[in-house]
Amino acid sequence: MTEQITDIGSRKYLIDDPKILNMMVDGFFGNIPHANTLGIEFVSIERSKSCLKIPYKKELAGNPSTGTIHGGVIISIMDSVGGMAVFAALPAIEAIATLDLRVDYMKPAAIGKAVYASAECYKLTNTIAFVRGVAYQDDENDPVATCTAAFMRASSHAVATTEGFK
Template sequence: MMEKETDRVYMIDDPEIKKQIIHRSYTSIPHSMALGLEFIELRRNVAVGKLPYQKKLVGNIVTGAVHTGVLISLIDSIAGLSVFCALPEYESFATLDLRIDCFKPSSPNQDLFAFAECYKLTRTIAFVRGSIYHNNEDDPIAGCVASFFRSGKFHSFLQSETGGP
């Protein structure tokens, strides 16, 4: 019989591991730190992040809209995190590809939110979809799909010289 989705193990269910992932996300990814990325929700298959509006991330100085390149960086980070939220245990994975569709420019002075869901995890690939929005998830600025290759080796993200479980 096929394994029921609810039967399988999610490492994110462990509050200690969840705490570690959030802590590592804040402290061990220099680029996320430089962007000022915040990780606001992690649950089974899903990650939600926030990127506060900052003048240094603007792409159009006339309108004050954030650069679309920033959206790529934001969704890439949160999509990767959603894979952690779908995995049964620590392992490494690499982004294979990512596509972003830009529906409309972002508004100046407004924070960006990114939602990503790992909607299918196979033995080798994690498939993710996501979106970026300001206040209303139903009114997205951009949509995204990405796939990740599960390389299977024990991942060092949580277990480095500086500690971890």
């Protein structure tokens, strides 16, 4: 059966499909060994938005004398949460790739506390997805870091099919 979108004002969101949503929630990190290495955990997902968290671990420290987590950890969680926000904005499943990413570091993350990262895909064109995100601990308005990124859509034909999900 072919599906026709008759309502021009509304568009399809991949994650409106409960099967896809469950896959994102339960299986997202199955394909991302690095997310497991760092201990990234799923928090939430909704249309065009996502949130992840990373509990504090000594192995993630960048400064040996203070124990503060390394800036590279922030890059990883931002790239992951940004990619997830793009998925949450896509109409159908397709491969995406990070084109560029900028992180501004506002203050060091407090030791022993989890870091949350939330992101929003605020613009989706035919080829590019634009994302902004924030990393924080207690208050989203008092961020550890902010981030902007651009992702390329349909970056690989190998996995750009919805066949497996029909």
